[in-house]
Amino acid sequence: MDVQALAGDSVDNIPGAPGIGVKTAALLINEYGDVENLLAHAEEIKQPKRRQSLQENAELIRLSRELVKLDCDMELDFTLCDLEVKEPDPEKLLAFLAEMEFRTLAKRIAEKLGVEPPAIPEPEVEPDPEIAAVPFDPDAYEWVKDADALQVWLDRINARGWVAVDTETTALDEMRADLVGISLAVEPGQACYIPLTHKASATDDLFGSDELAEGQMDPSQVLDMLRPVLEDDAVMKVGQNMKYDAKIFARNGVSVAPIDDTMLLSYAMHAGLHNHGMDALSERYLDHIPIPIKPLLGSGKSAITFDRVPVKDAVKYAAEDADITLRLWELFKPRLHREKATTIYETEERPLVPVLAEMEMAGVKVDREVLSRMSNAFAQKMAALEAEIHELAGQEFNIASPKQIGEILFDKLGVEGGKKGKTGAYATGADVLEDIAAEGGPGAELAARILDWRQLAKLKSTYTDALQEHINPETGRVHTSYMIAGANTGRLASTDPNLQNIPVRTEEGRRIREAFVADEGKVLVSLDYSQIELRILAHIADIDALKEAFRQGLDIHAMTASEMFEVPLDQMTPEIRRKAKAINFGVIYGISGYGLARNLRIPRKEAQEFIDRYFERFPGIRAYMDNTIAFAKQHEYVQTLFGRRIHTPQINARGPHAGFARRAAINAPIQGTAADVIRRAMVKMPEAIAGLPAKMLLQVHDELIFEVDEAAATDLEATARAVMEGAPMPAVQLSVPLTVDAGRGKNWAEAH
């Protein structure tokens, strides 16, 4: 994109045309390096309205950038974009910032503009004046160089009974990361950093020396000195994302307990309101933007690891993190109770940390040979398909490019019904290609082959190839990481790699699971909740027919179909059952006529009739939905059976956002309650299976996977099933039974 293009007659591809919006202006500034350079080029735009709006928005962004001095300018630019203002309107900006409770930013911008700062209501709980009163001073942090200095800190920690801890390492992957240094904080503003393995890197010899920097302590001496405190029941260890630090310490022979976690405190109280990373929390609650890590590490190819950061810089950065963590903890702890989040935090989030840490460190064995063989087979098939596809298309092109596929199908071959999205590109998703393939017209064969190719490309790049990269050379296993505070609903999210989306729905994809194997003499056991979300819906919405069906162990989709379409169960056809199943899921997702129609590929009118009939037969569902929306509108949150709150700040918004917010609000208590159930099962599991030669390895939302000695598999299965089925108790007595299906085998494909 450049200014010349913007100056052209066609405005079709310009976001925000005919004016030039904040977002486009931000992108252009990025493109042109800085505002001055862009404005110089903007003169060339002939169309006055577009020229003027670009100039104004660029000015607005410049003003904002000057005011906040953010390292990451684009972040602010896009904050401005959220305003969706086409004209720079300081009033709207300030109102938005007020709504988002960006106090400092709003105040500074108001000052600069010479207007009254907007009135922003203070948070429910006043920040502790002592915490707020202590300024952040990077020069006040102590560089701990010897045992005497460290002992002073240990004495202070023991006297206090708590300490904020943060580790600095060489990598984000805890299983490959080496410990570089440790920071501690005991009071706001009072923090230290203990450097351990920083390299002595002269500026002109950045990567040359492996010599250690001066003024550091011996790692094992420090760990030996810290161990009594880190393992002391009477000393609370506070961290931000403690699972990370706990794993680092565990790999260094120290088991940290008890722990508190500021990220999880924030998540328990405020899921759905904002994210829970330290930078966001610090800015929000402490009015302080932490020292960014980027300038210290660099980025891209020239990025360095933390052990190459000069110690004097590391002290300021690392100690500040511990300082911030401690301040956040002192703010959050008393607030937890008022936000009614104590139970969720204490029974689910906090106890989950050591459980997940164990699972992640255990990892799952993956057979590289199996993946490698499959990868080669996929490559061969793809090559054959590629030739076929180019032949059908009459030209060579990049099959991985949706844009090129769209042009060939719709422009070159003249397939009807091509739809362009908001970026002006044809949609070529699987649903579109499936329709074209089914039509049998021009391009049908091509679309079908592209679908085949895409499936293989996905399996190869995301699974057979990428998974091999994740096999830890030391353990021969794959160690995923679970984000506890990732999903608003209470679900976990698996990353690096994501082991919660390993293929299963197609035969070809399912074979990837053959590469996930049990160690010698062991088997994998998989246990999954049957229909947990529908059971929870039946309970929450109190639907007698559904509850009774679950109690009798009936086929719930067939039962729904029978009820809705008045077909006796013994005359049920797969087609009718399929429709009922889609409706059942639709209900969980906050059904809409449009969505159901798209899913079932039926006319919208018909879909709406299904929904109407469903509500007629199950009026309790309608009531649940209405009540949930009403509750959400009043409180701006919804909650699960266990009291987990999921905030829904958009629920009272108008416009297209409203629909999303409503459906999410309907779904959240159901999905969230299911998430609570399995979280509770996971928390109880270690003690229950302690006597068995078994390890819990993976969680996939409604499924737990264990690795167990062959001889103990039956025991493990019974024990784990009992824990899972009884997980809601005693907090919640469900009016439907939870049932758990189990399987076992030498690999995940067999076990599932």
Added chain:
DNA sequence: GTCCTCACG
């Protein structure tokens, strides 16, 4: 970096 696509529950 963003968009599109697609894998899972």
Added chain:
DNA sequence: ACGTACGTGAGGACC
């Protein structure tokens, strides 16, 4: 008139 099924993460194209 318009266009949404809920919740996620990752890879590749493209700018």
